Amino acid sequence: MPEGHIIHRLAAENHRAFGGRAVRASSPQGRFADGAELIDGRELEAAEAVGKHLFLGFGEDAWVHIHLGLYGGFTFGAIGDGPVAAPVGLVRLRLENDEHVADLRGPNTCALITGAEKAAVAARLGPDPLRADADPDAAWRRLAASRTTVAALLMDQKVLAGVGNVYRAEVLFRHGIDPHRAGRELLRAEWDAIWADLVALMREGVGAGRIDTVRPEHTPEAMGRPPRVDDHGGEVYVYRRAGMPCLVCATEVRAEEHASRNLFWCPSCQPAGTPAR
Structure with a gap:
């Protein structure tokens, strides 16, 4: 299972690729289809890690909560002049814009939650050594x-x-x-x-x-x-x-x-x- 440093890297990479811009979201596998439809076309406002939990924010009412678990992983790619490659494998969530594409496979958790629910998840966790607000x-x-x-x-x-x-x-x-x-x-x-x-x-x-x-x-x-x-x-x-x-x-x-x-x-x-x- 990835440790916290990897989740913080993923937060930074999502922010670099998609932060501040509208994102096309889909669920090729279908298991996150409803959530992907709700965030499709919205701007990625925040990407945040708390311990082993990754949160992608598309507004206070729409946070994608991701926990990779033992088998989950994110892959990132750059989009060239040609068409975007078709998803390979069981892709739970695909994010893309005109320059970047990211595929999430096999996470333990991929759920659309509210800001209050996000706060409740964080409240159950101990301090994260990588966060400035850790106690x-x-x-x-x-x-x-x-x-x-x-x-x-x-x-x-x-x-x-x-x-x-x-x-x-x-x-x-x-x-x-x-x-x-x-x-x-x-x-x-x-x-x-x-x-x-x-x-x-x-x-x-x-x-x-x-x-x-x-x-x-x-x-x-x-x-x-x-x-x-x-x-x-x-x-x-x-x-x-x-x-x-x-x-x-x-x-x-x-x-x-x-x-x-x-x-x-x-x-x-x-x-x-x-x-x-």
Whole structure:
């Protein structure tokens, strides 16, 4: 499932392609035909991401709410002098103007909602590190009161919006935090450091379109190792590196199923126990 940085990139790309202009909308697949008909010919006034949710605004009464889920994706293309290519595959929503075309396939959610409904969706989410209006204290209050593991809490979109499995594993490694510690055992200074790191890492992810979390001294060039080859891209410390040596201490990276997701960590760099308060 795409993490928050990808959704923010999609918001920016939709705004660049269609913002401030009338958009032709259709649903070649047919499952969003009624919604597409209502926004067809209207101006795209806003494109906004909140965590893993994308909102395309065609007026206060008409927001297209998109959640890609596991299999959804957006593809963008430029329109040349010839006719627009016919949709390929099950395209839920097609947006186009005289210069650009975008196809949405396989989303978990594609629904036309009102501004009030959009606000209700956002209200259910925790703070998004990529948004200027995010309040990290809201996430801290949930963390500090919970017996649930910090690994599970960081993936809970009601606690923190936009963080997925990669950023979760990597930020805990970067700060030497055992993922099995309860949220209430996390120190406030540790949370402040995690939040600041997520803001920086996810902003870099928006720009690069991939997740890179290793520090300069641990890049392939610095360490003389081959680059990582993975369909998620990016250089990471522990994510999908189970059984491989830690880049910092050479201990074997561990993995387990945790709250129905794969969890990766280094038992030496992320020792069990809670620091003295």
